[in-house]
Amino acid sequence: MDDEMTFILSDKPIKIEKDIKEWTTDDKRRNNLDNHCRSHIFKSLDRNTFSMVRECKTAKEACEMVIQLHEGNxxxxxxxxxxxxxxxxxxxxxxxxxxxxxxxxxxxxxxxxxxxxxxxxxxxxxxxxxxxxxxxxxxxxxxxxxxxxxx
Missing domain, CATH: 1.10.1200 (Non-ribosomal Peptide Synthetase Peptidyl Carrier Protein; Chain A)
Structure with missing residues (x-):
């Protein structure tokens, strides 16, 4: 599971470019893990930060946005x-x-x-x-x- 989480937050955000009906078991698991990670990120934020991050579609996007908001470039x-x-x-x-x-x-x-x-x-x-x-x-x-x- 940790390897999958590392993959989720690695270089490429998860974007499954197939119709949901065509998803494999692996696609479903990766999507579920991404949702799980994103949910935990969202739950850890204060209201102001959450309002700026809530539109992020992937955990990686959300994580990068939080880093940018708090640390800047x-x-x-x-x-x-x-x-x-x-x-x-x-x-x-x-x-x-x-x-x-x-x-x-x-x-x-x-x-x-x-x-x-x-x-x-x-x-x-x-x-x-x-x-x-x-x-x-x-x-x-x-x-x-x-x-x-x-x-």
Missing amino acids: KRTKENKIMVATQNFENIKMKPGETMKEFSDRFTNVVNELSVLGNKYDNKEIIIKALRSLPSTWDIKTMVGMQKAKMG
């Missing part, structure tokens, strides 16, 4: 990395923002970079976070930076 990924890197480099704590709000926002930027394959070591992240704090945090920032440099 190489150029899209490069743009996402560039934007996330700029967000990391430019992040600053906003006036009136609590430390929790800033920490959540900062963590989201670091996580986004990590998902895209750009990882920073903990020392770099700590130093960037401390440098992103406003001047009212200077004393605490200096102490934190000393600890980060020592560790």
Whole structure:
């Protein structure tokens, strides 16, 4: 069964170019497996993604569409990395923002970079976070930076 599933999701989508009355047992099994795979793909999607994928006729089509929607092509990924890197480099704590709000926002930027394959070591992240704090945090920032440099 696994070999058939691999075949279903391989290079060529299943397209049985015969009248359904002429299908062989193998044609029926392949079609059924494709429907089964497509059904599982559809069930795993949120409503928005499903609405964009539901017209796909084969499991391979659906799988490729999901990948395109979530990862994009190489150029899209490069743009996402560039934007996330700029967000990391430019992040600053906003006036009136609590430390929790800033920490959540900062963590989201670091996580986004990590998902895209750009990882920073903990020392770099700590130093960037401390440098992103406003001047009212200077004393605490200096102490934190000393600890980060020592560790």
